[in-house]
Amino acid sequence: MSEQRSKADHDRWQGFSTKAVHAGFDPDPQTGVVNVPIYASSTFAQDGVGGLRGGFEYARTGNPTRSALEASLAAIESGTYGRAFSSGMAATDCMLRAALRPGDHLVIPNDAYGGTFRLIDKVFTQWGIEYSVAPIADPAAVREAMRPSTKLIWVETPTNPLLNVGDIAAIAELAHAGGAKLVVDNTFASPYLQQPLTLGADVVLHSTTKYLGGHSDVVGGALVTNDEELDVAFAFLQNGAGAVPGPFDAYLTMRGIKTLALRMERHSDNAEAVAEFLSGHSAVSHVIYPGLAEHPGHAVAAKQMRRFGGMVSVRLAGGIEAARDLCSRTEVFTLAESLGGVESLIEHPAAMTHASTEGSELEVPADLVRLSVGIEDAADLVGDLEQALA
Template identity: 55%
Template structure:
């Protein structure tokens, strides 16, 4: 079946008991057993829940994965994955990484004896092998990255990681499986914040991990049960509902992003536009090869930090808020907001950077609102 069909039907057969077309919300903490140890596949909801199972089966299918594991948040998924690493082992990570992941790596795990090496995206694509050794357990990449929209060659990174027995983990949140399926490119593990495009409506927080490695999956299932960072049935249902419209939403996100980029490219107050769909983008060729389209995230630079801070507070259709991937368009200042935890890092987000999560409103309204906000920016001196 094609992607759009699986998004609606995979793991979501009509309810056997009632015929309900929509997967029910199994709002229960425990399940009746016929005898000691004899049950219908469920005993306690932290271990498994039918609504969560439907989500895991559907999203695994969309990521071309044999195994899927849902979590209470993207950072809950990341924390669980970090239990595949032991103190003294090393994680090689893209330096343009989500601020929450950097905060976790640098302030939670590094003090406990975990080693981290941060590399620029181009080095991960072309020179990763030189930075790996037998202590490397994970290579952690985003593509496109957050917030600079850089691109990593996933196949090349996977090849280098596998040479030393490391696992390649790809955060696929920005692309979604509709645009990019890292497991098909050689990655071992895919991680998502389902809060973003997969849920799609800014009304749920969740995470997800997909893999084709049965040993990794078995370990993750054990950790999922033992650490307890699992989503409730209603949260699982909300993400499952979001998946049904993922394809049509992503098509609109991409189309609107192209319109926004075209406007920003020609605006005299915009210093640069960061979007992998631009032929001038340094990762455009790789993105065109490994993605089906270029996504709904756009970043751009203005003249100064003051201009950026003033501008993001001046829009009317674009909402000043953290997060991304919802149907509504969001605007933010990464240096002071989503990536404030990297402010003291050598790879801090630029102070004059603005990040856009392009929603599915009318493109004309989005462009007009940006035009109004930019027009009010003081002229450069």
């Protein structure tokens, strides 16, 4: 169902916002409802043995609300197949199990998300999977990290939390030359700012909890691809392992997608203002934001992204104590994990989201603070940081 609907949507509409608002669901012919209903049913009546009405039998296998979300996800990522999961980590787990077998090898960023690293390092290595780390901003280093057994290159761009930028087209080319697949975690950029499948990636992954849902009220994940064989594997694991979103979760995520373009423009506007303010502050030793001309990945980001997003990281001149102090003093920025919601958040990655990387090659600097810049008034955000740094 999701494949047919997304293909039709691609044919009908070219604009991103039109797809975001309409893809996945047409007004119901009987009632005229313009918004996708929440089909709160675990089971579906059949027209005779094996006669599935609308293709649905049991909600773990498929649900109309989830199918609508999956079609929307495929459309906004310019993909053919979309699969929704109960969390971003559930999508990550499915991706790894679909692509890798004992003895296989993958390459991950040297500053990957802590949860991704933890799953690979603590779980998949027990099953005979090996991994290497590489700075994804350097395609030559990624190539050097590959082996004959490399089956997957895992890229975040921008990365979490150091906001490094990988050249998706260049890495896709070297991955395919080595017989590997490229998966891009597009969570930080969102489909509005960046479309990895159009740049050569094989799979796009999202924590839909973040910018796609956008309101800090739902947890979810997604995989989108044009590769039918991979999608068959995703569908089998999605059903067989059962890490699927409920219909209300799917509804909330789809509702968030409708305003994604508007929100990402505001997130980007505000992040630019915050980055500019912090760049001139004496308490800050380094501002990390791809939109700044001095960012080493600025040119690549400008090439493959529509804008530079809502995430800003900073290193404090006063070290770890200054970083912790900043996190405790903000009033508009809320001290919390996660990101991508309408409200601004602040966190200390070394002690929070990336604590699992301590002592590893991926350990993050102790003086680093990560900001998820929301859609509030920019003057209030800047003012809040100004008083917190005073």
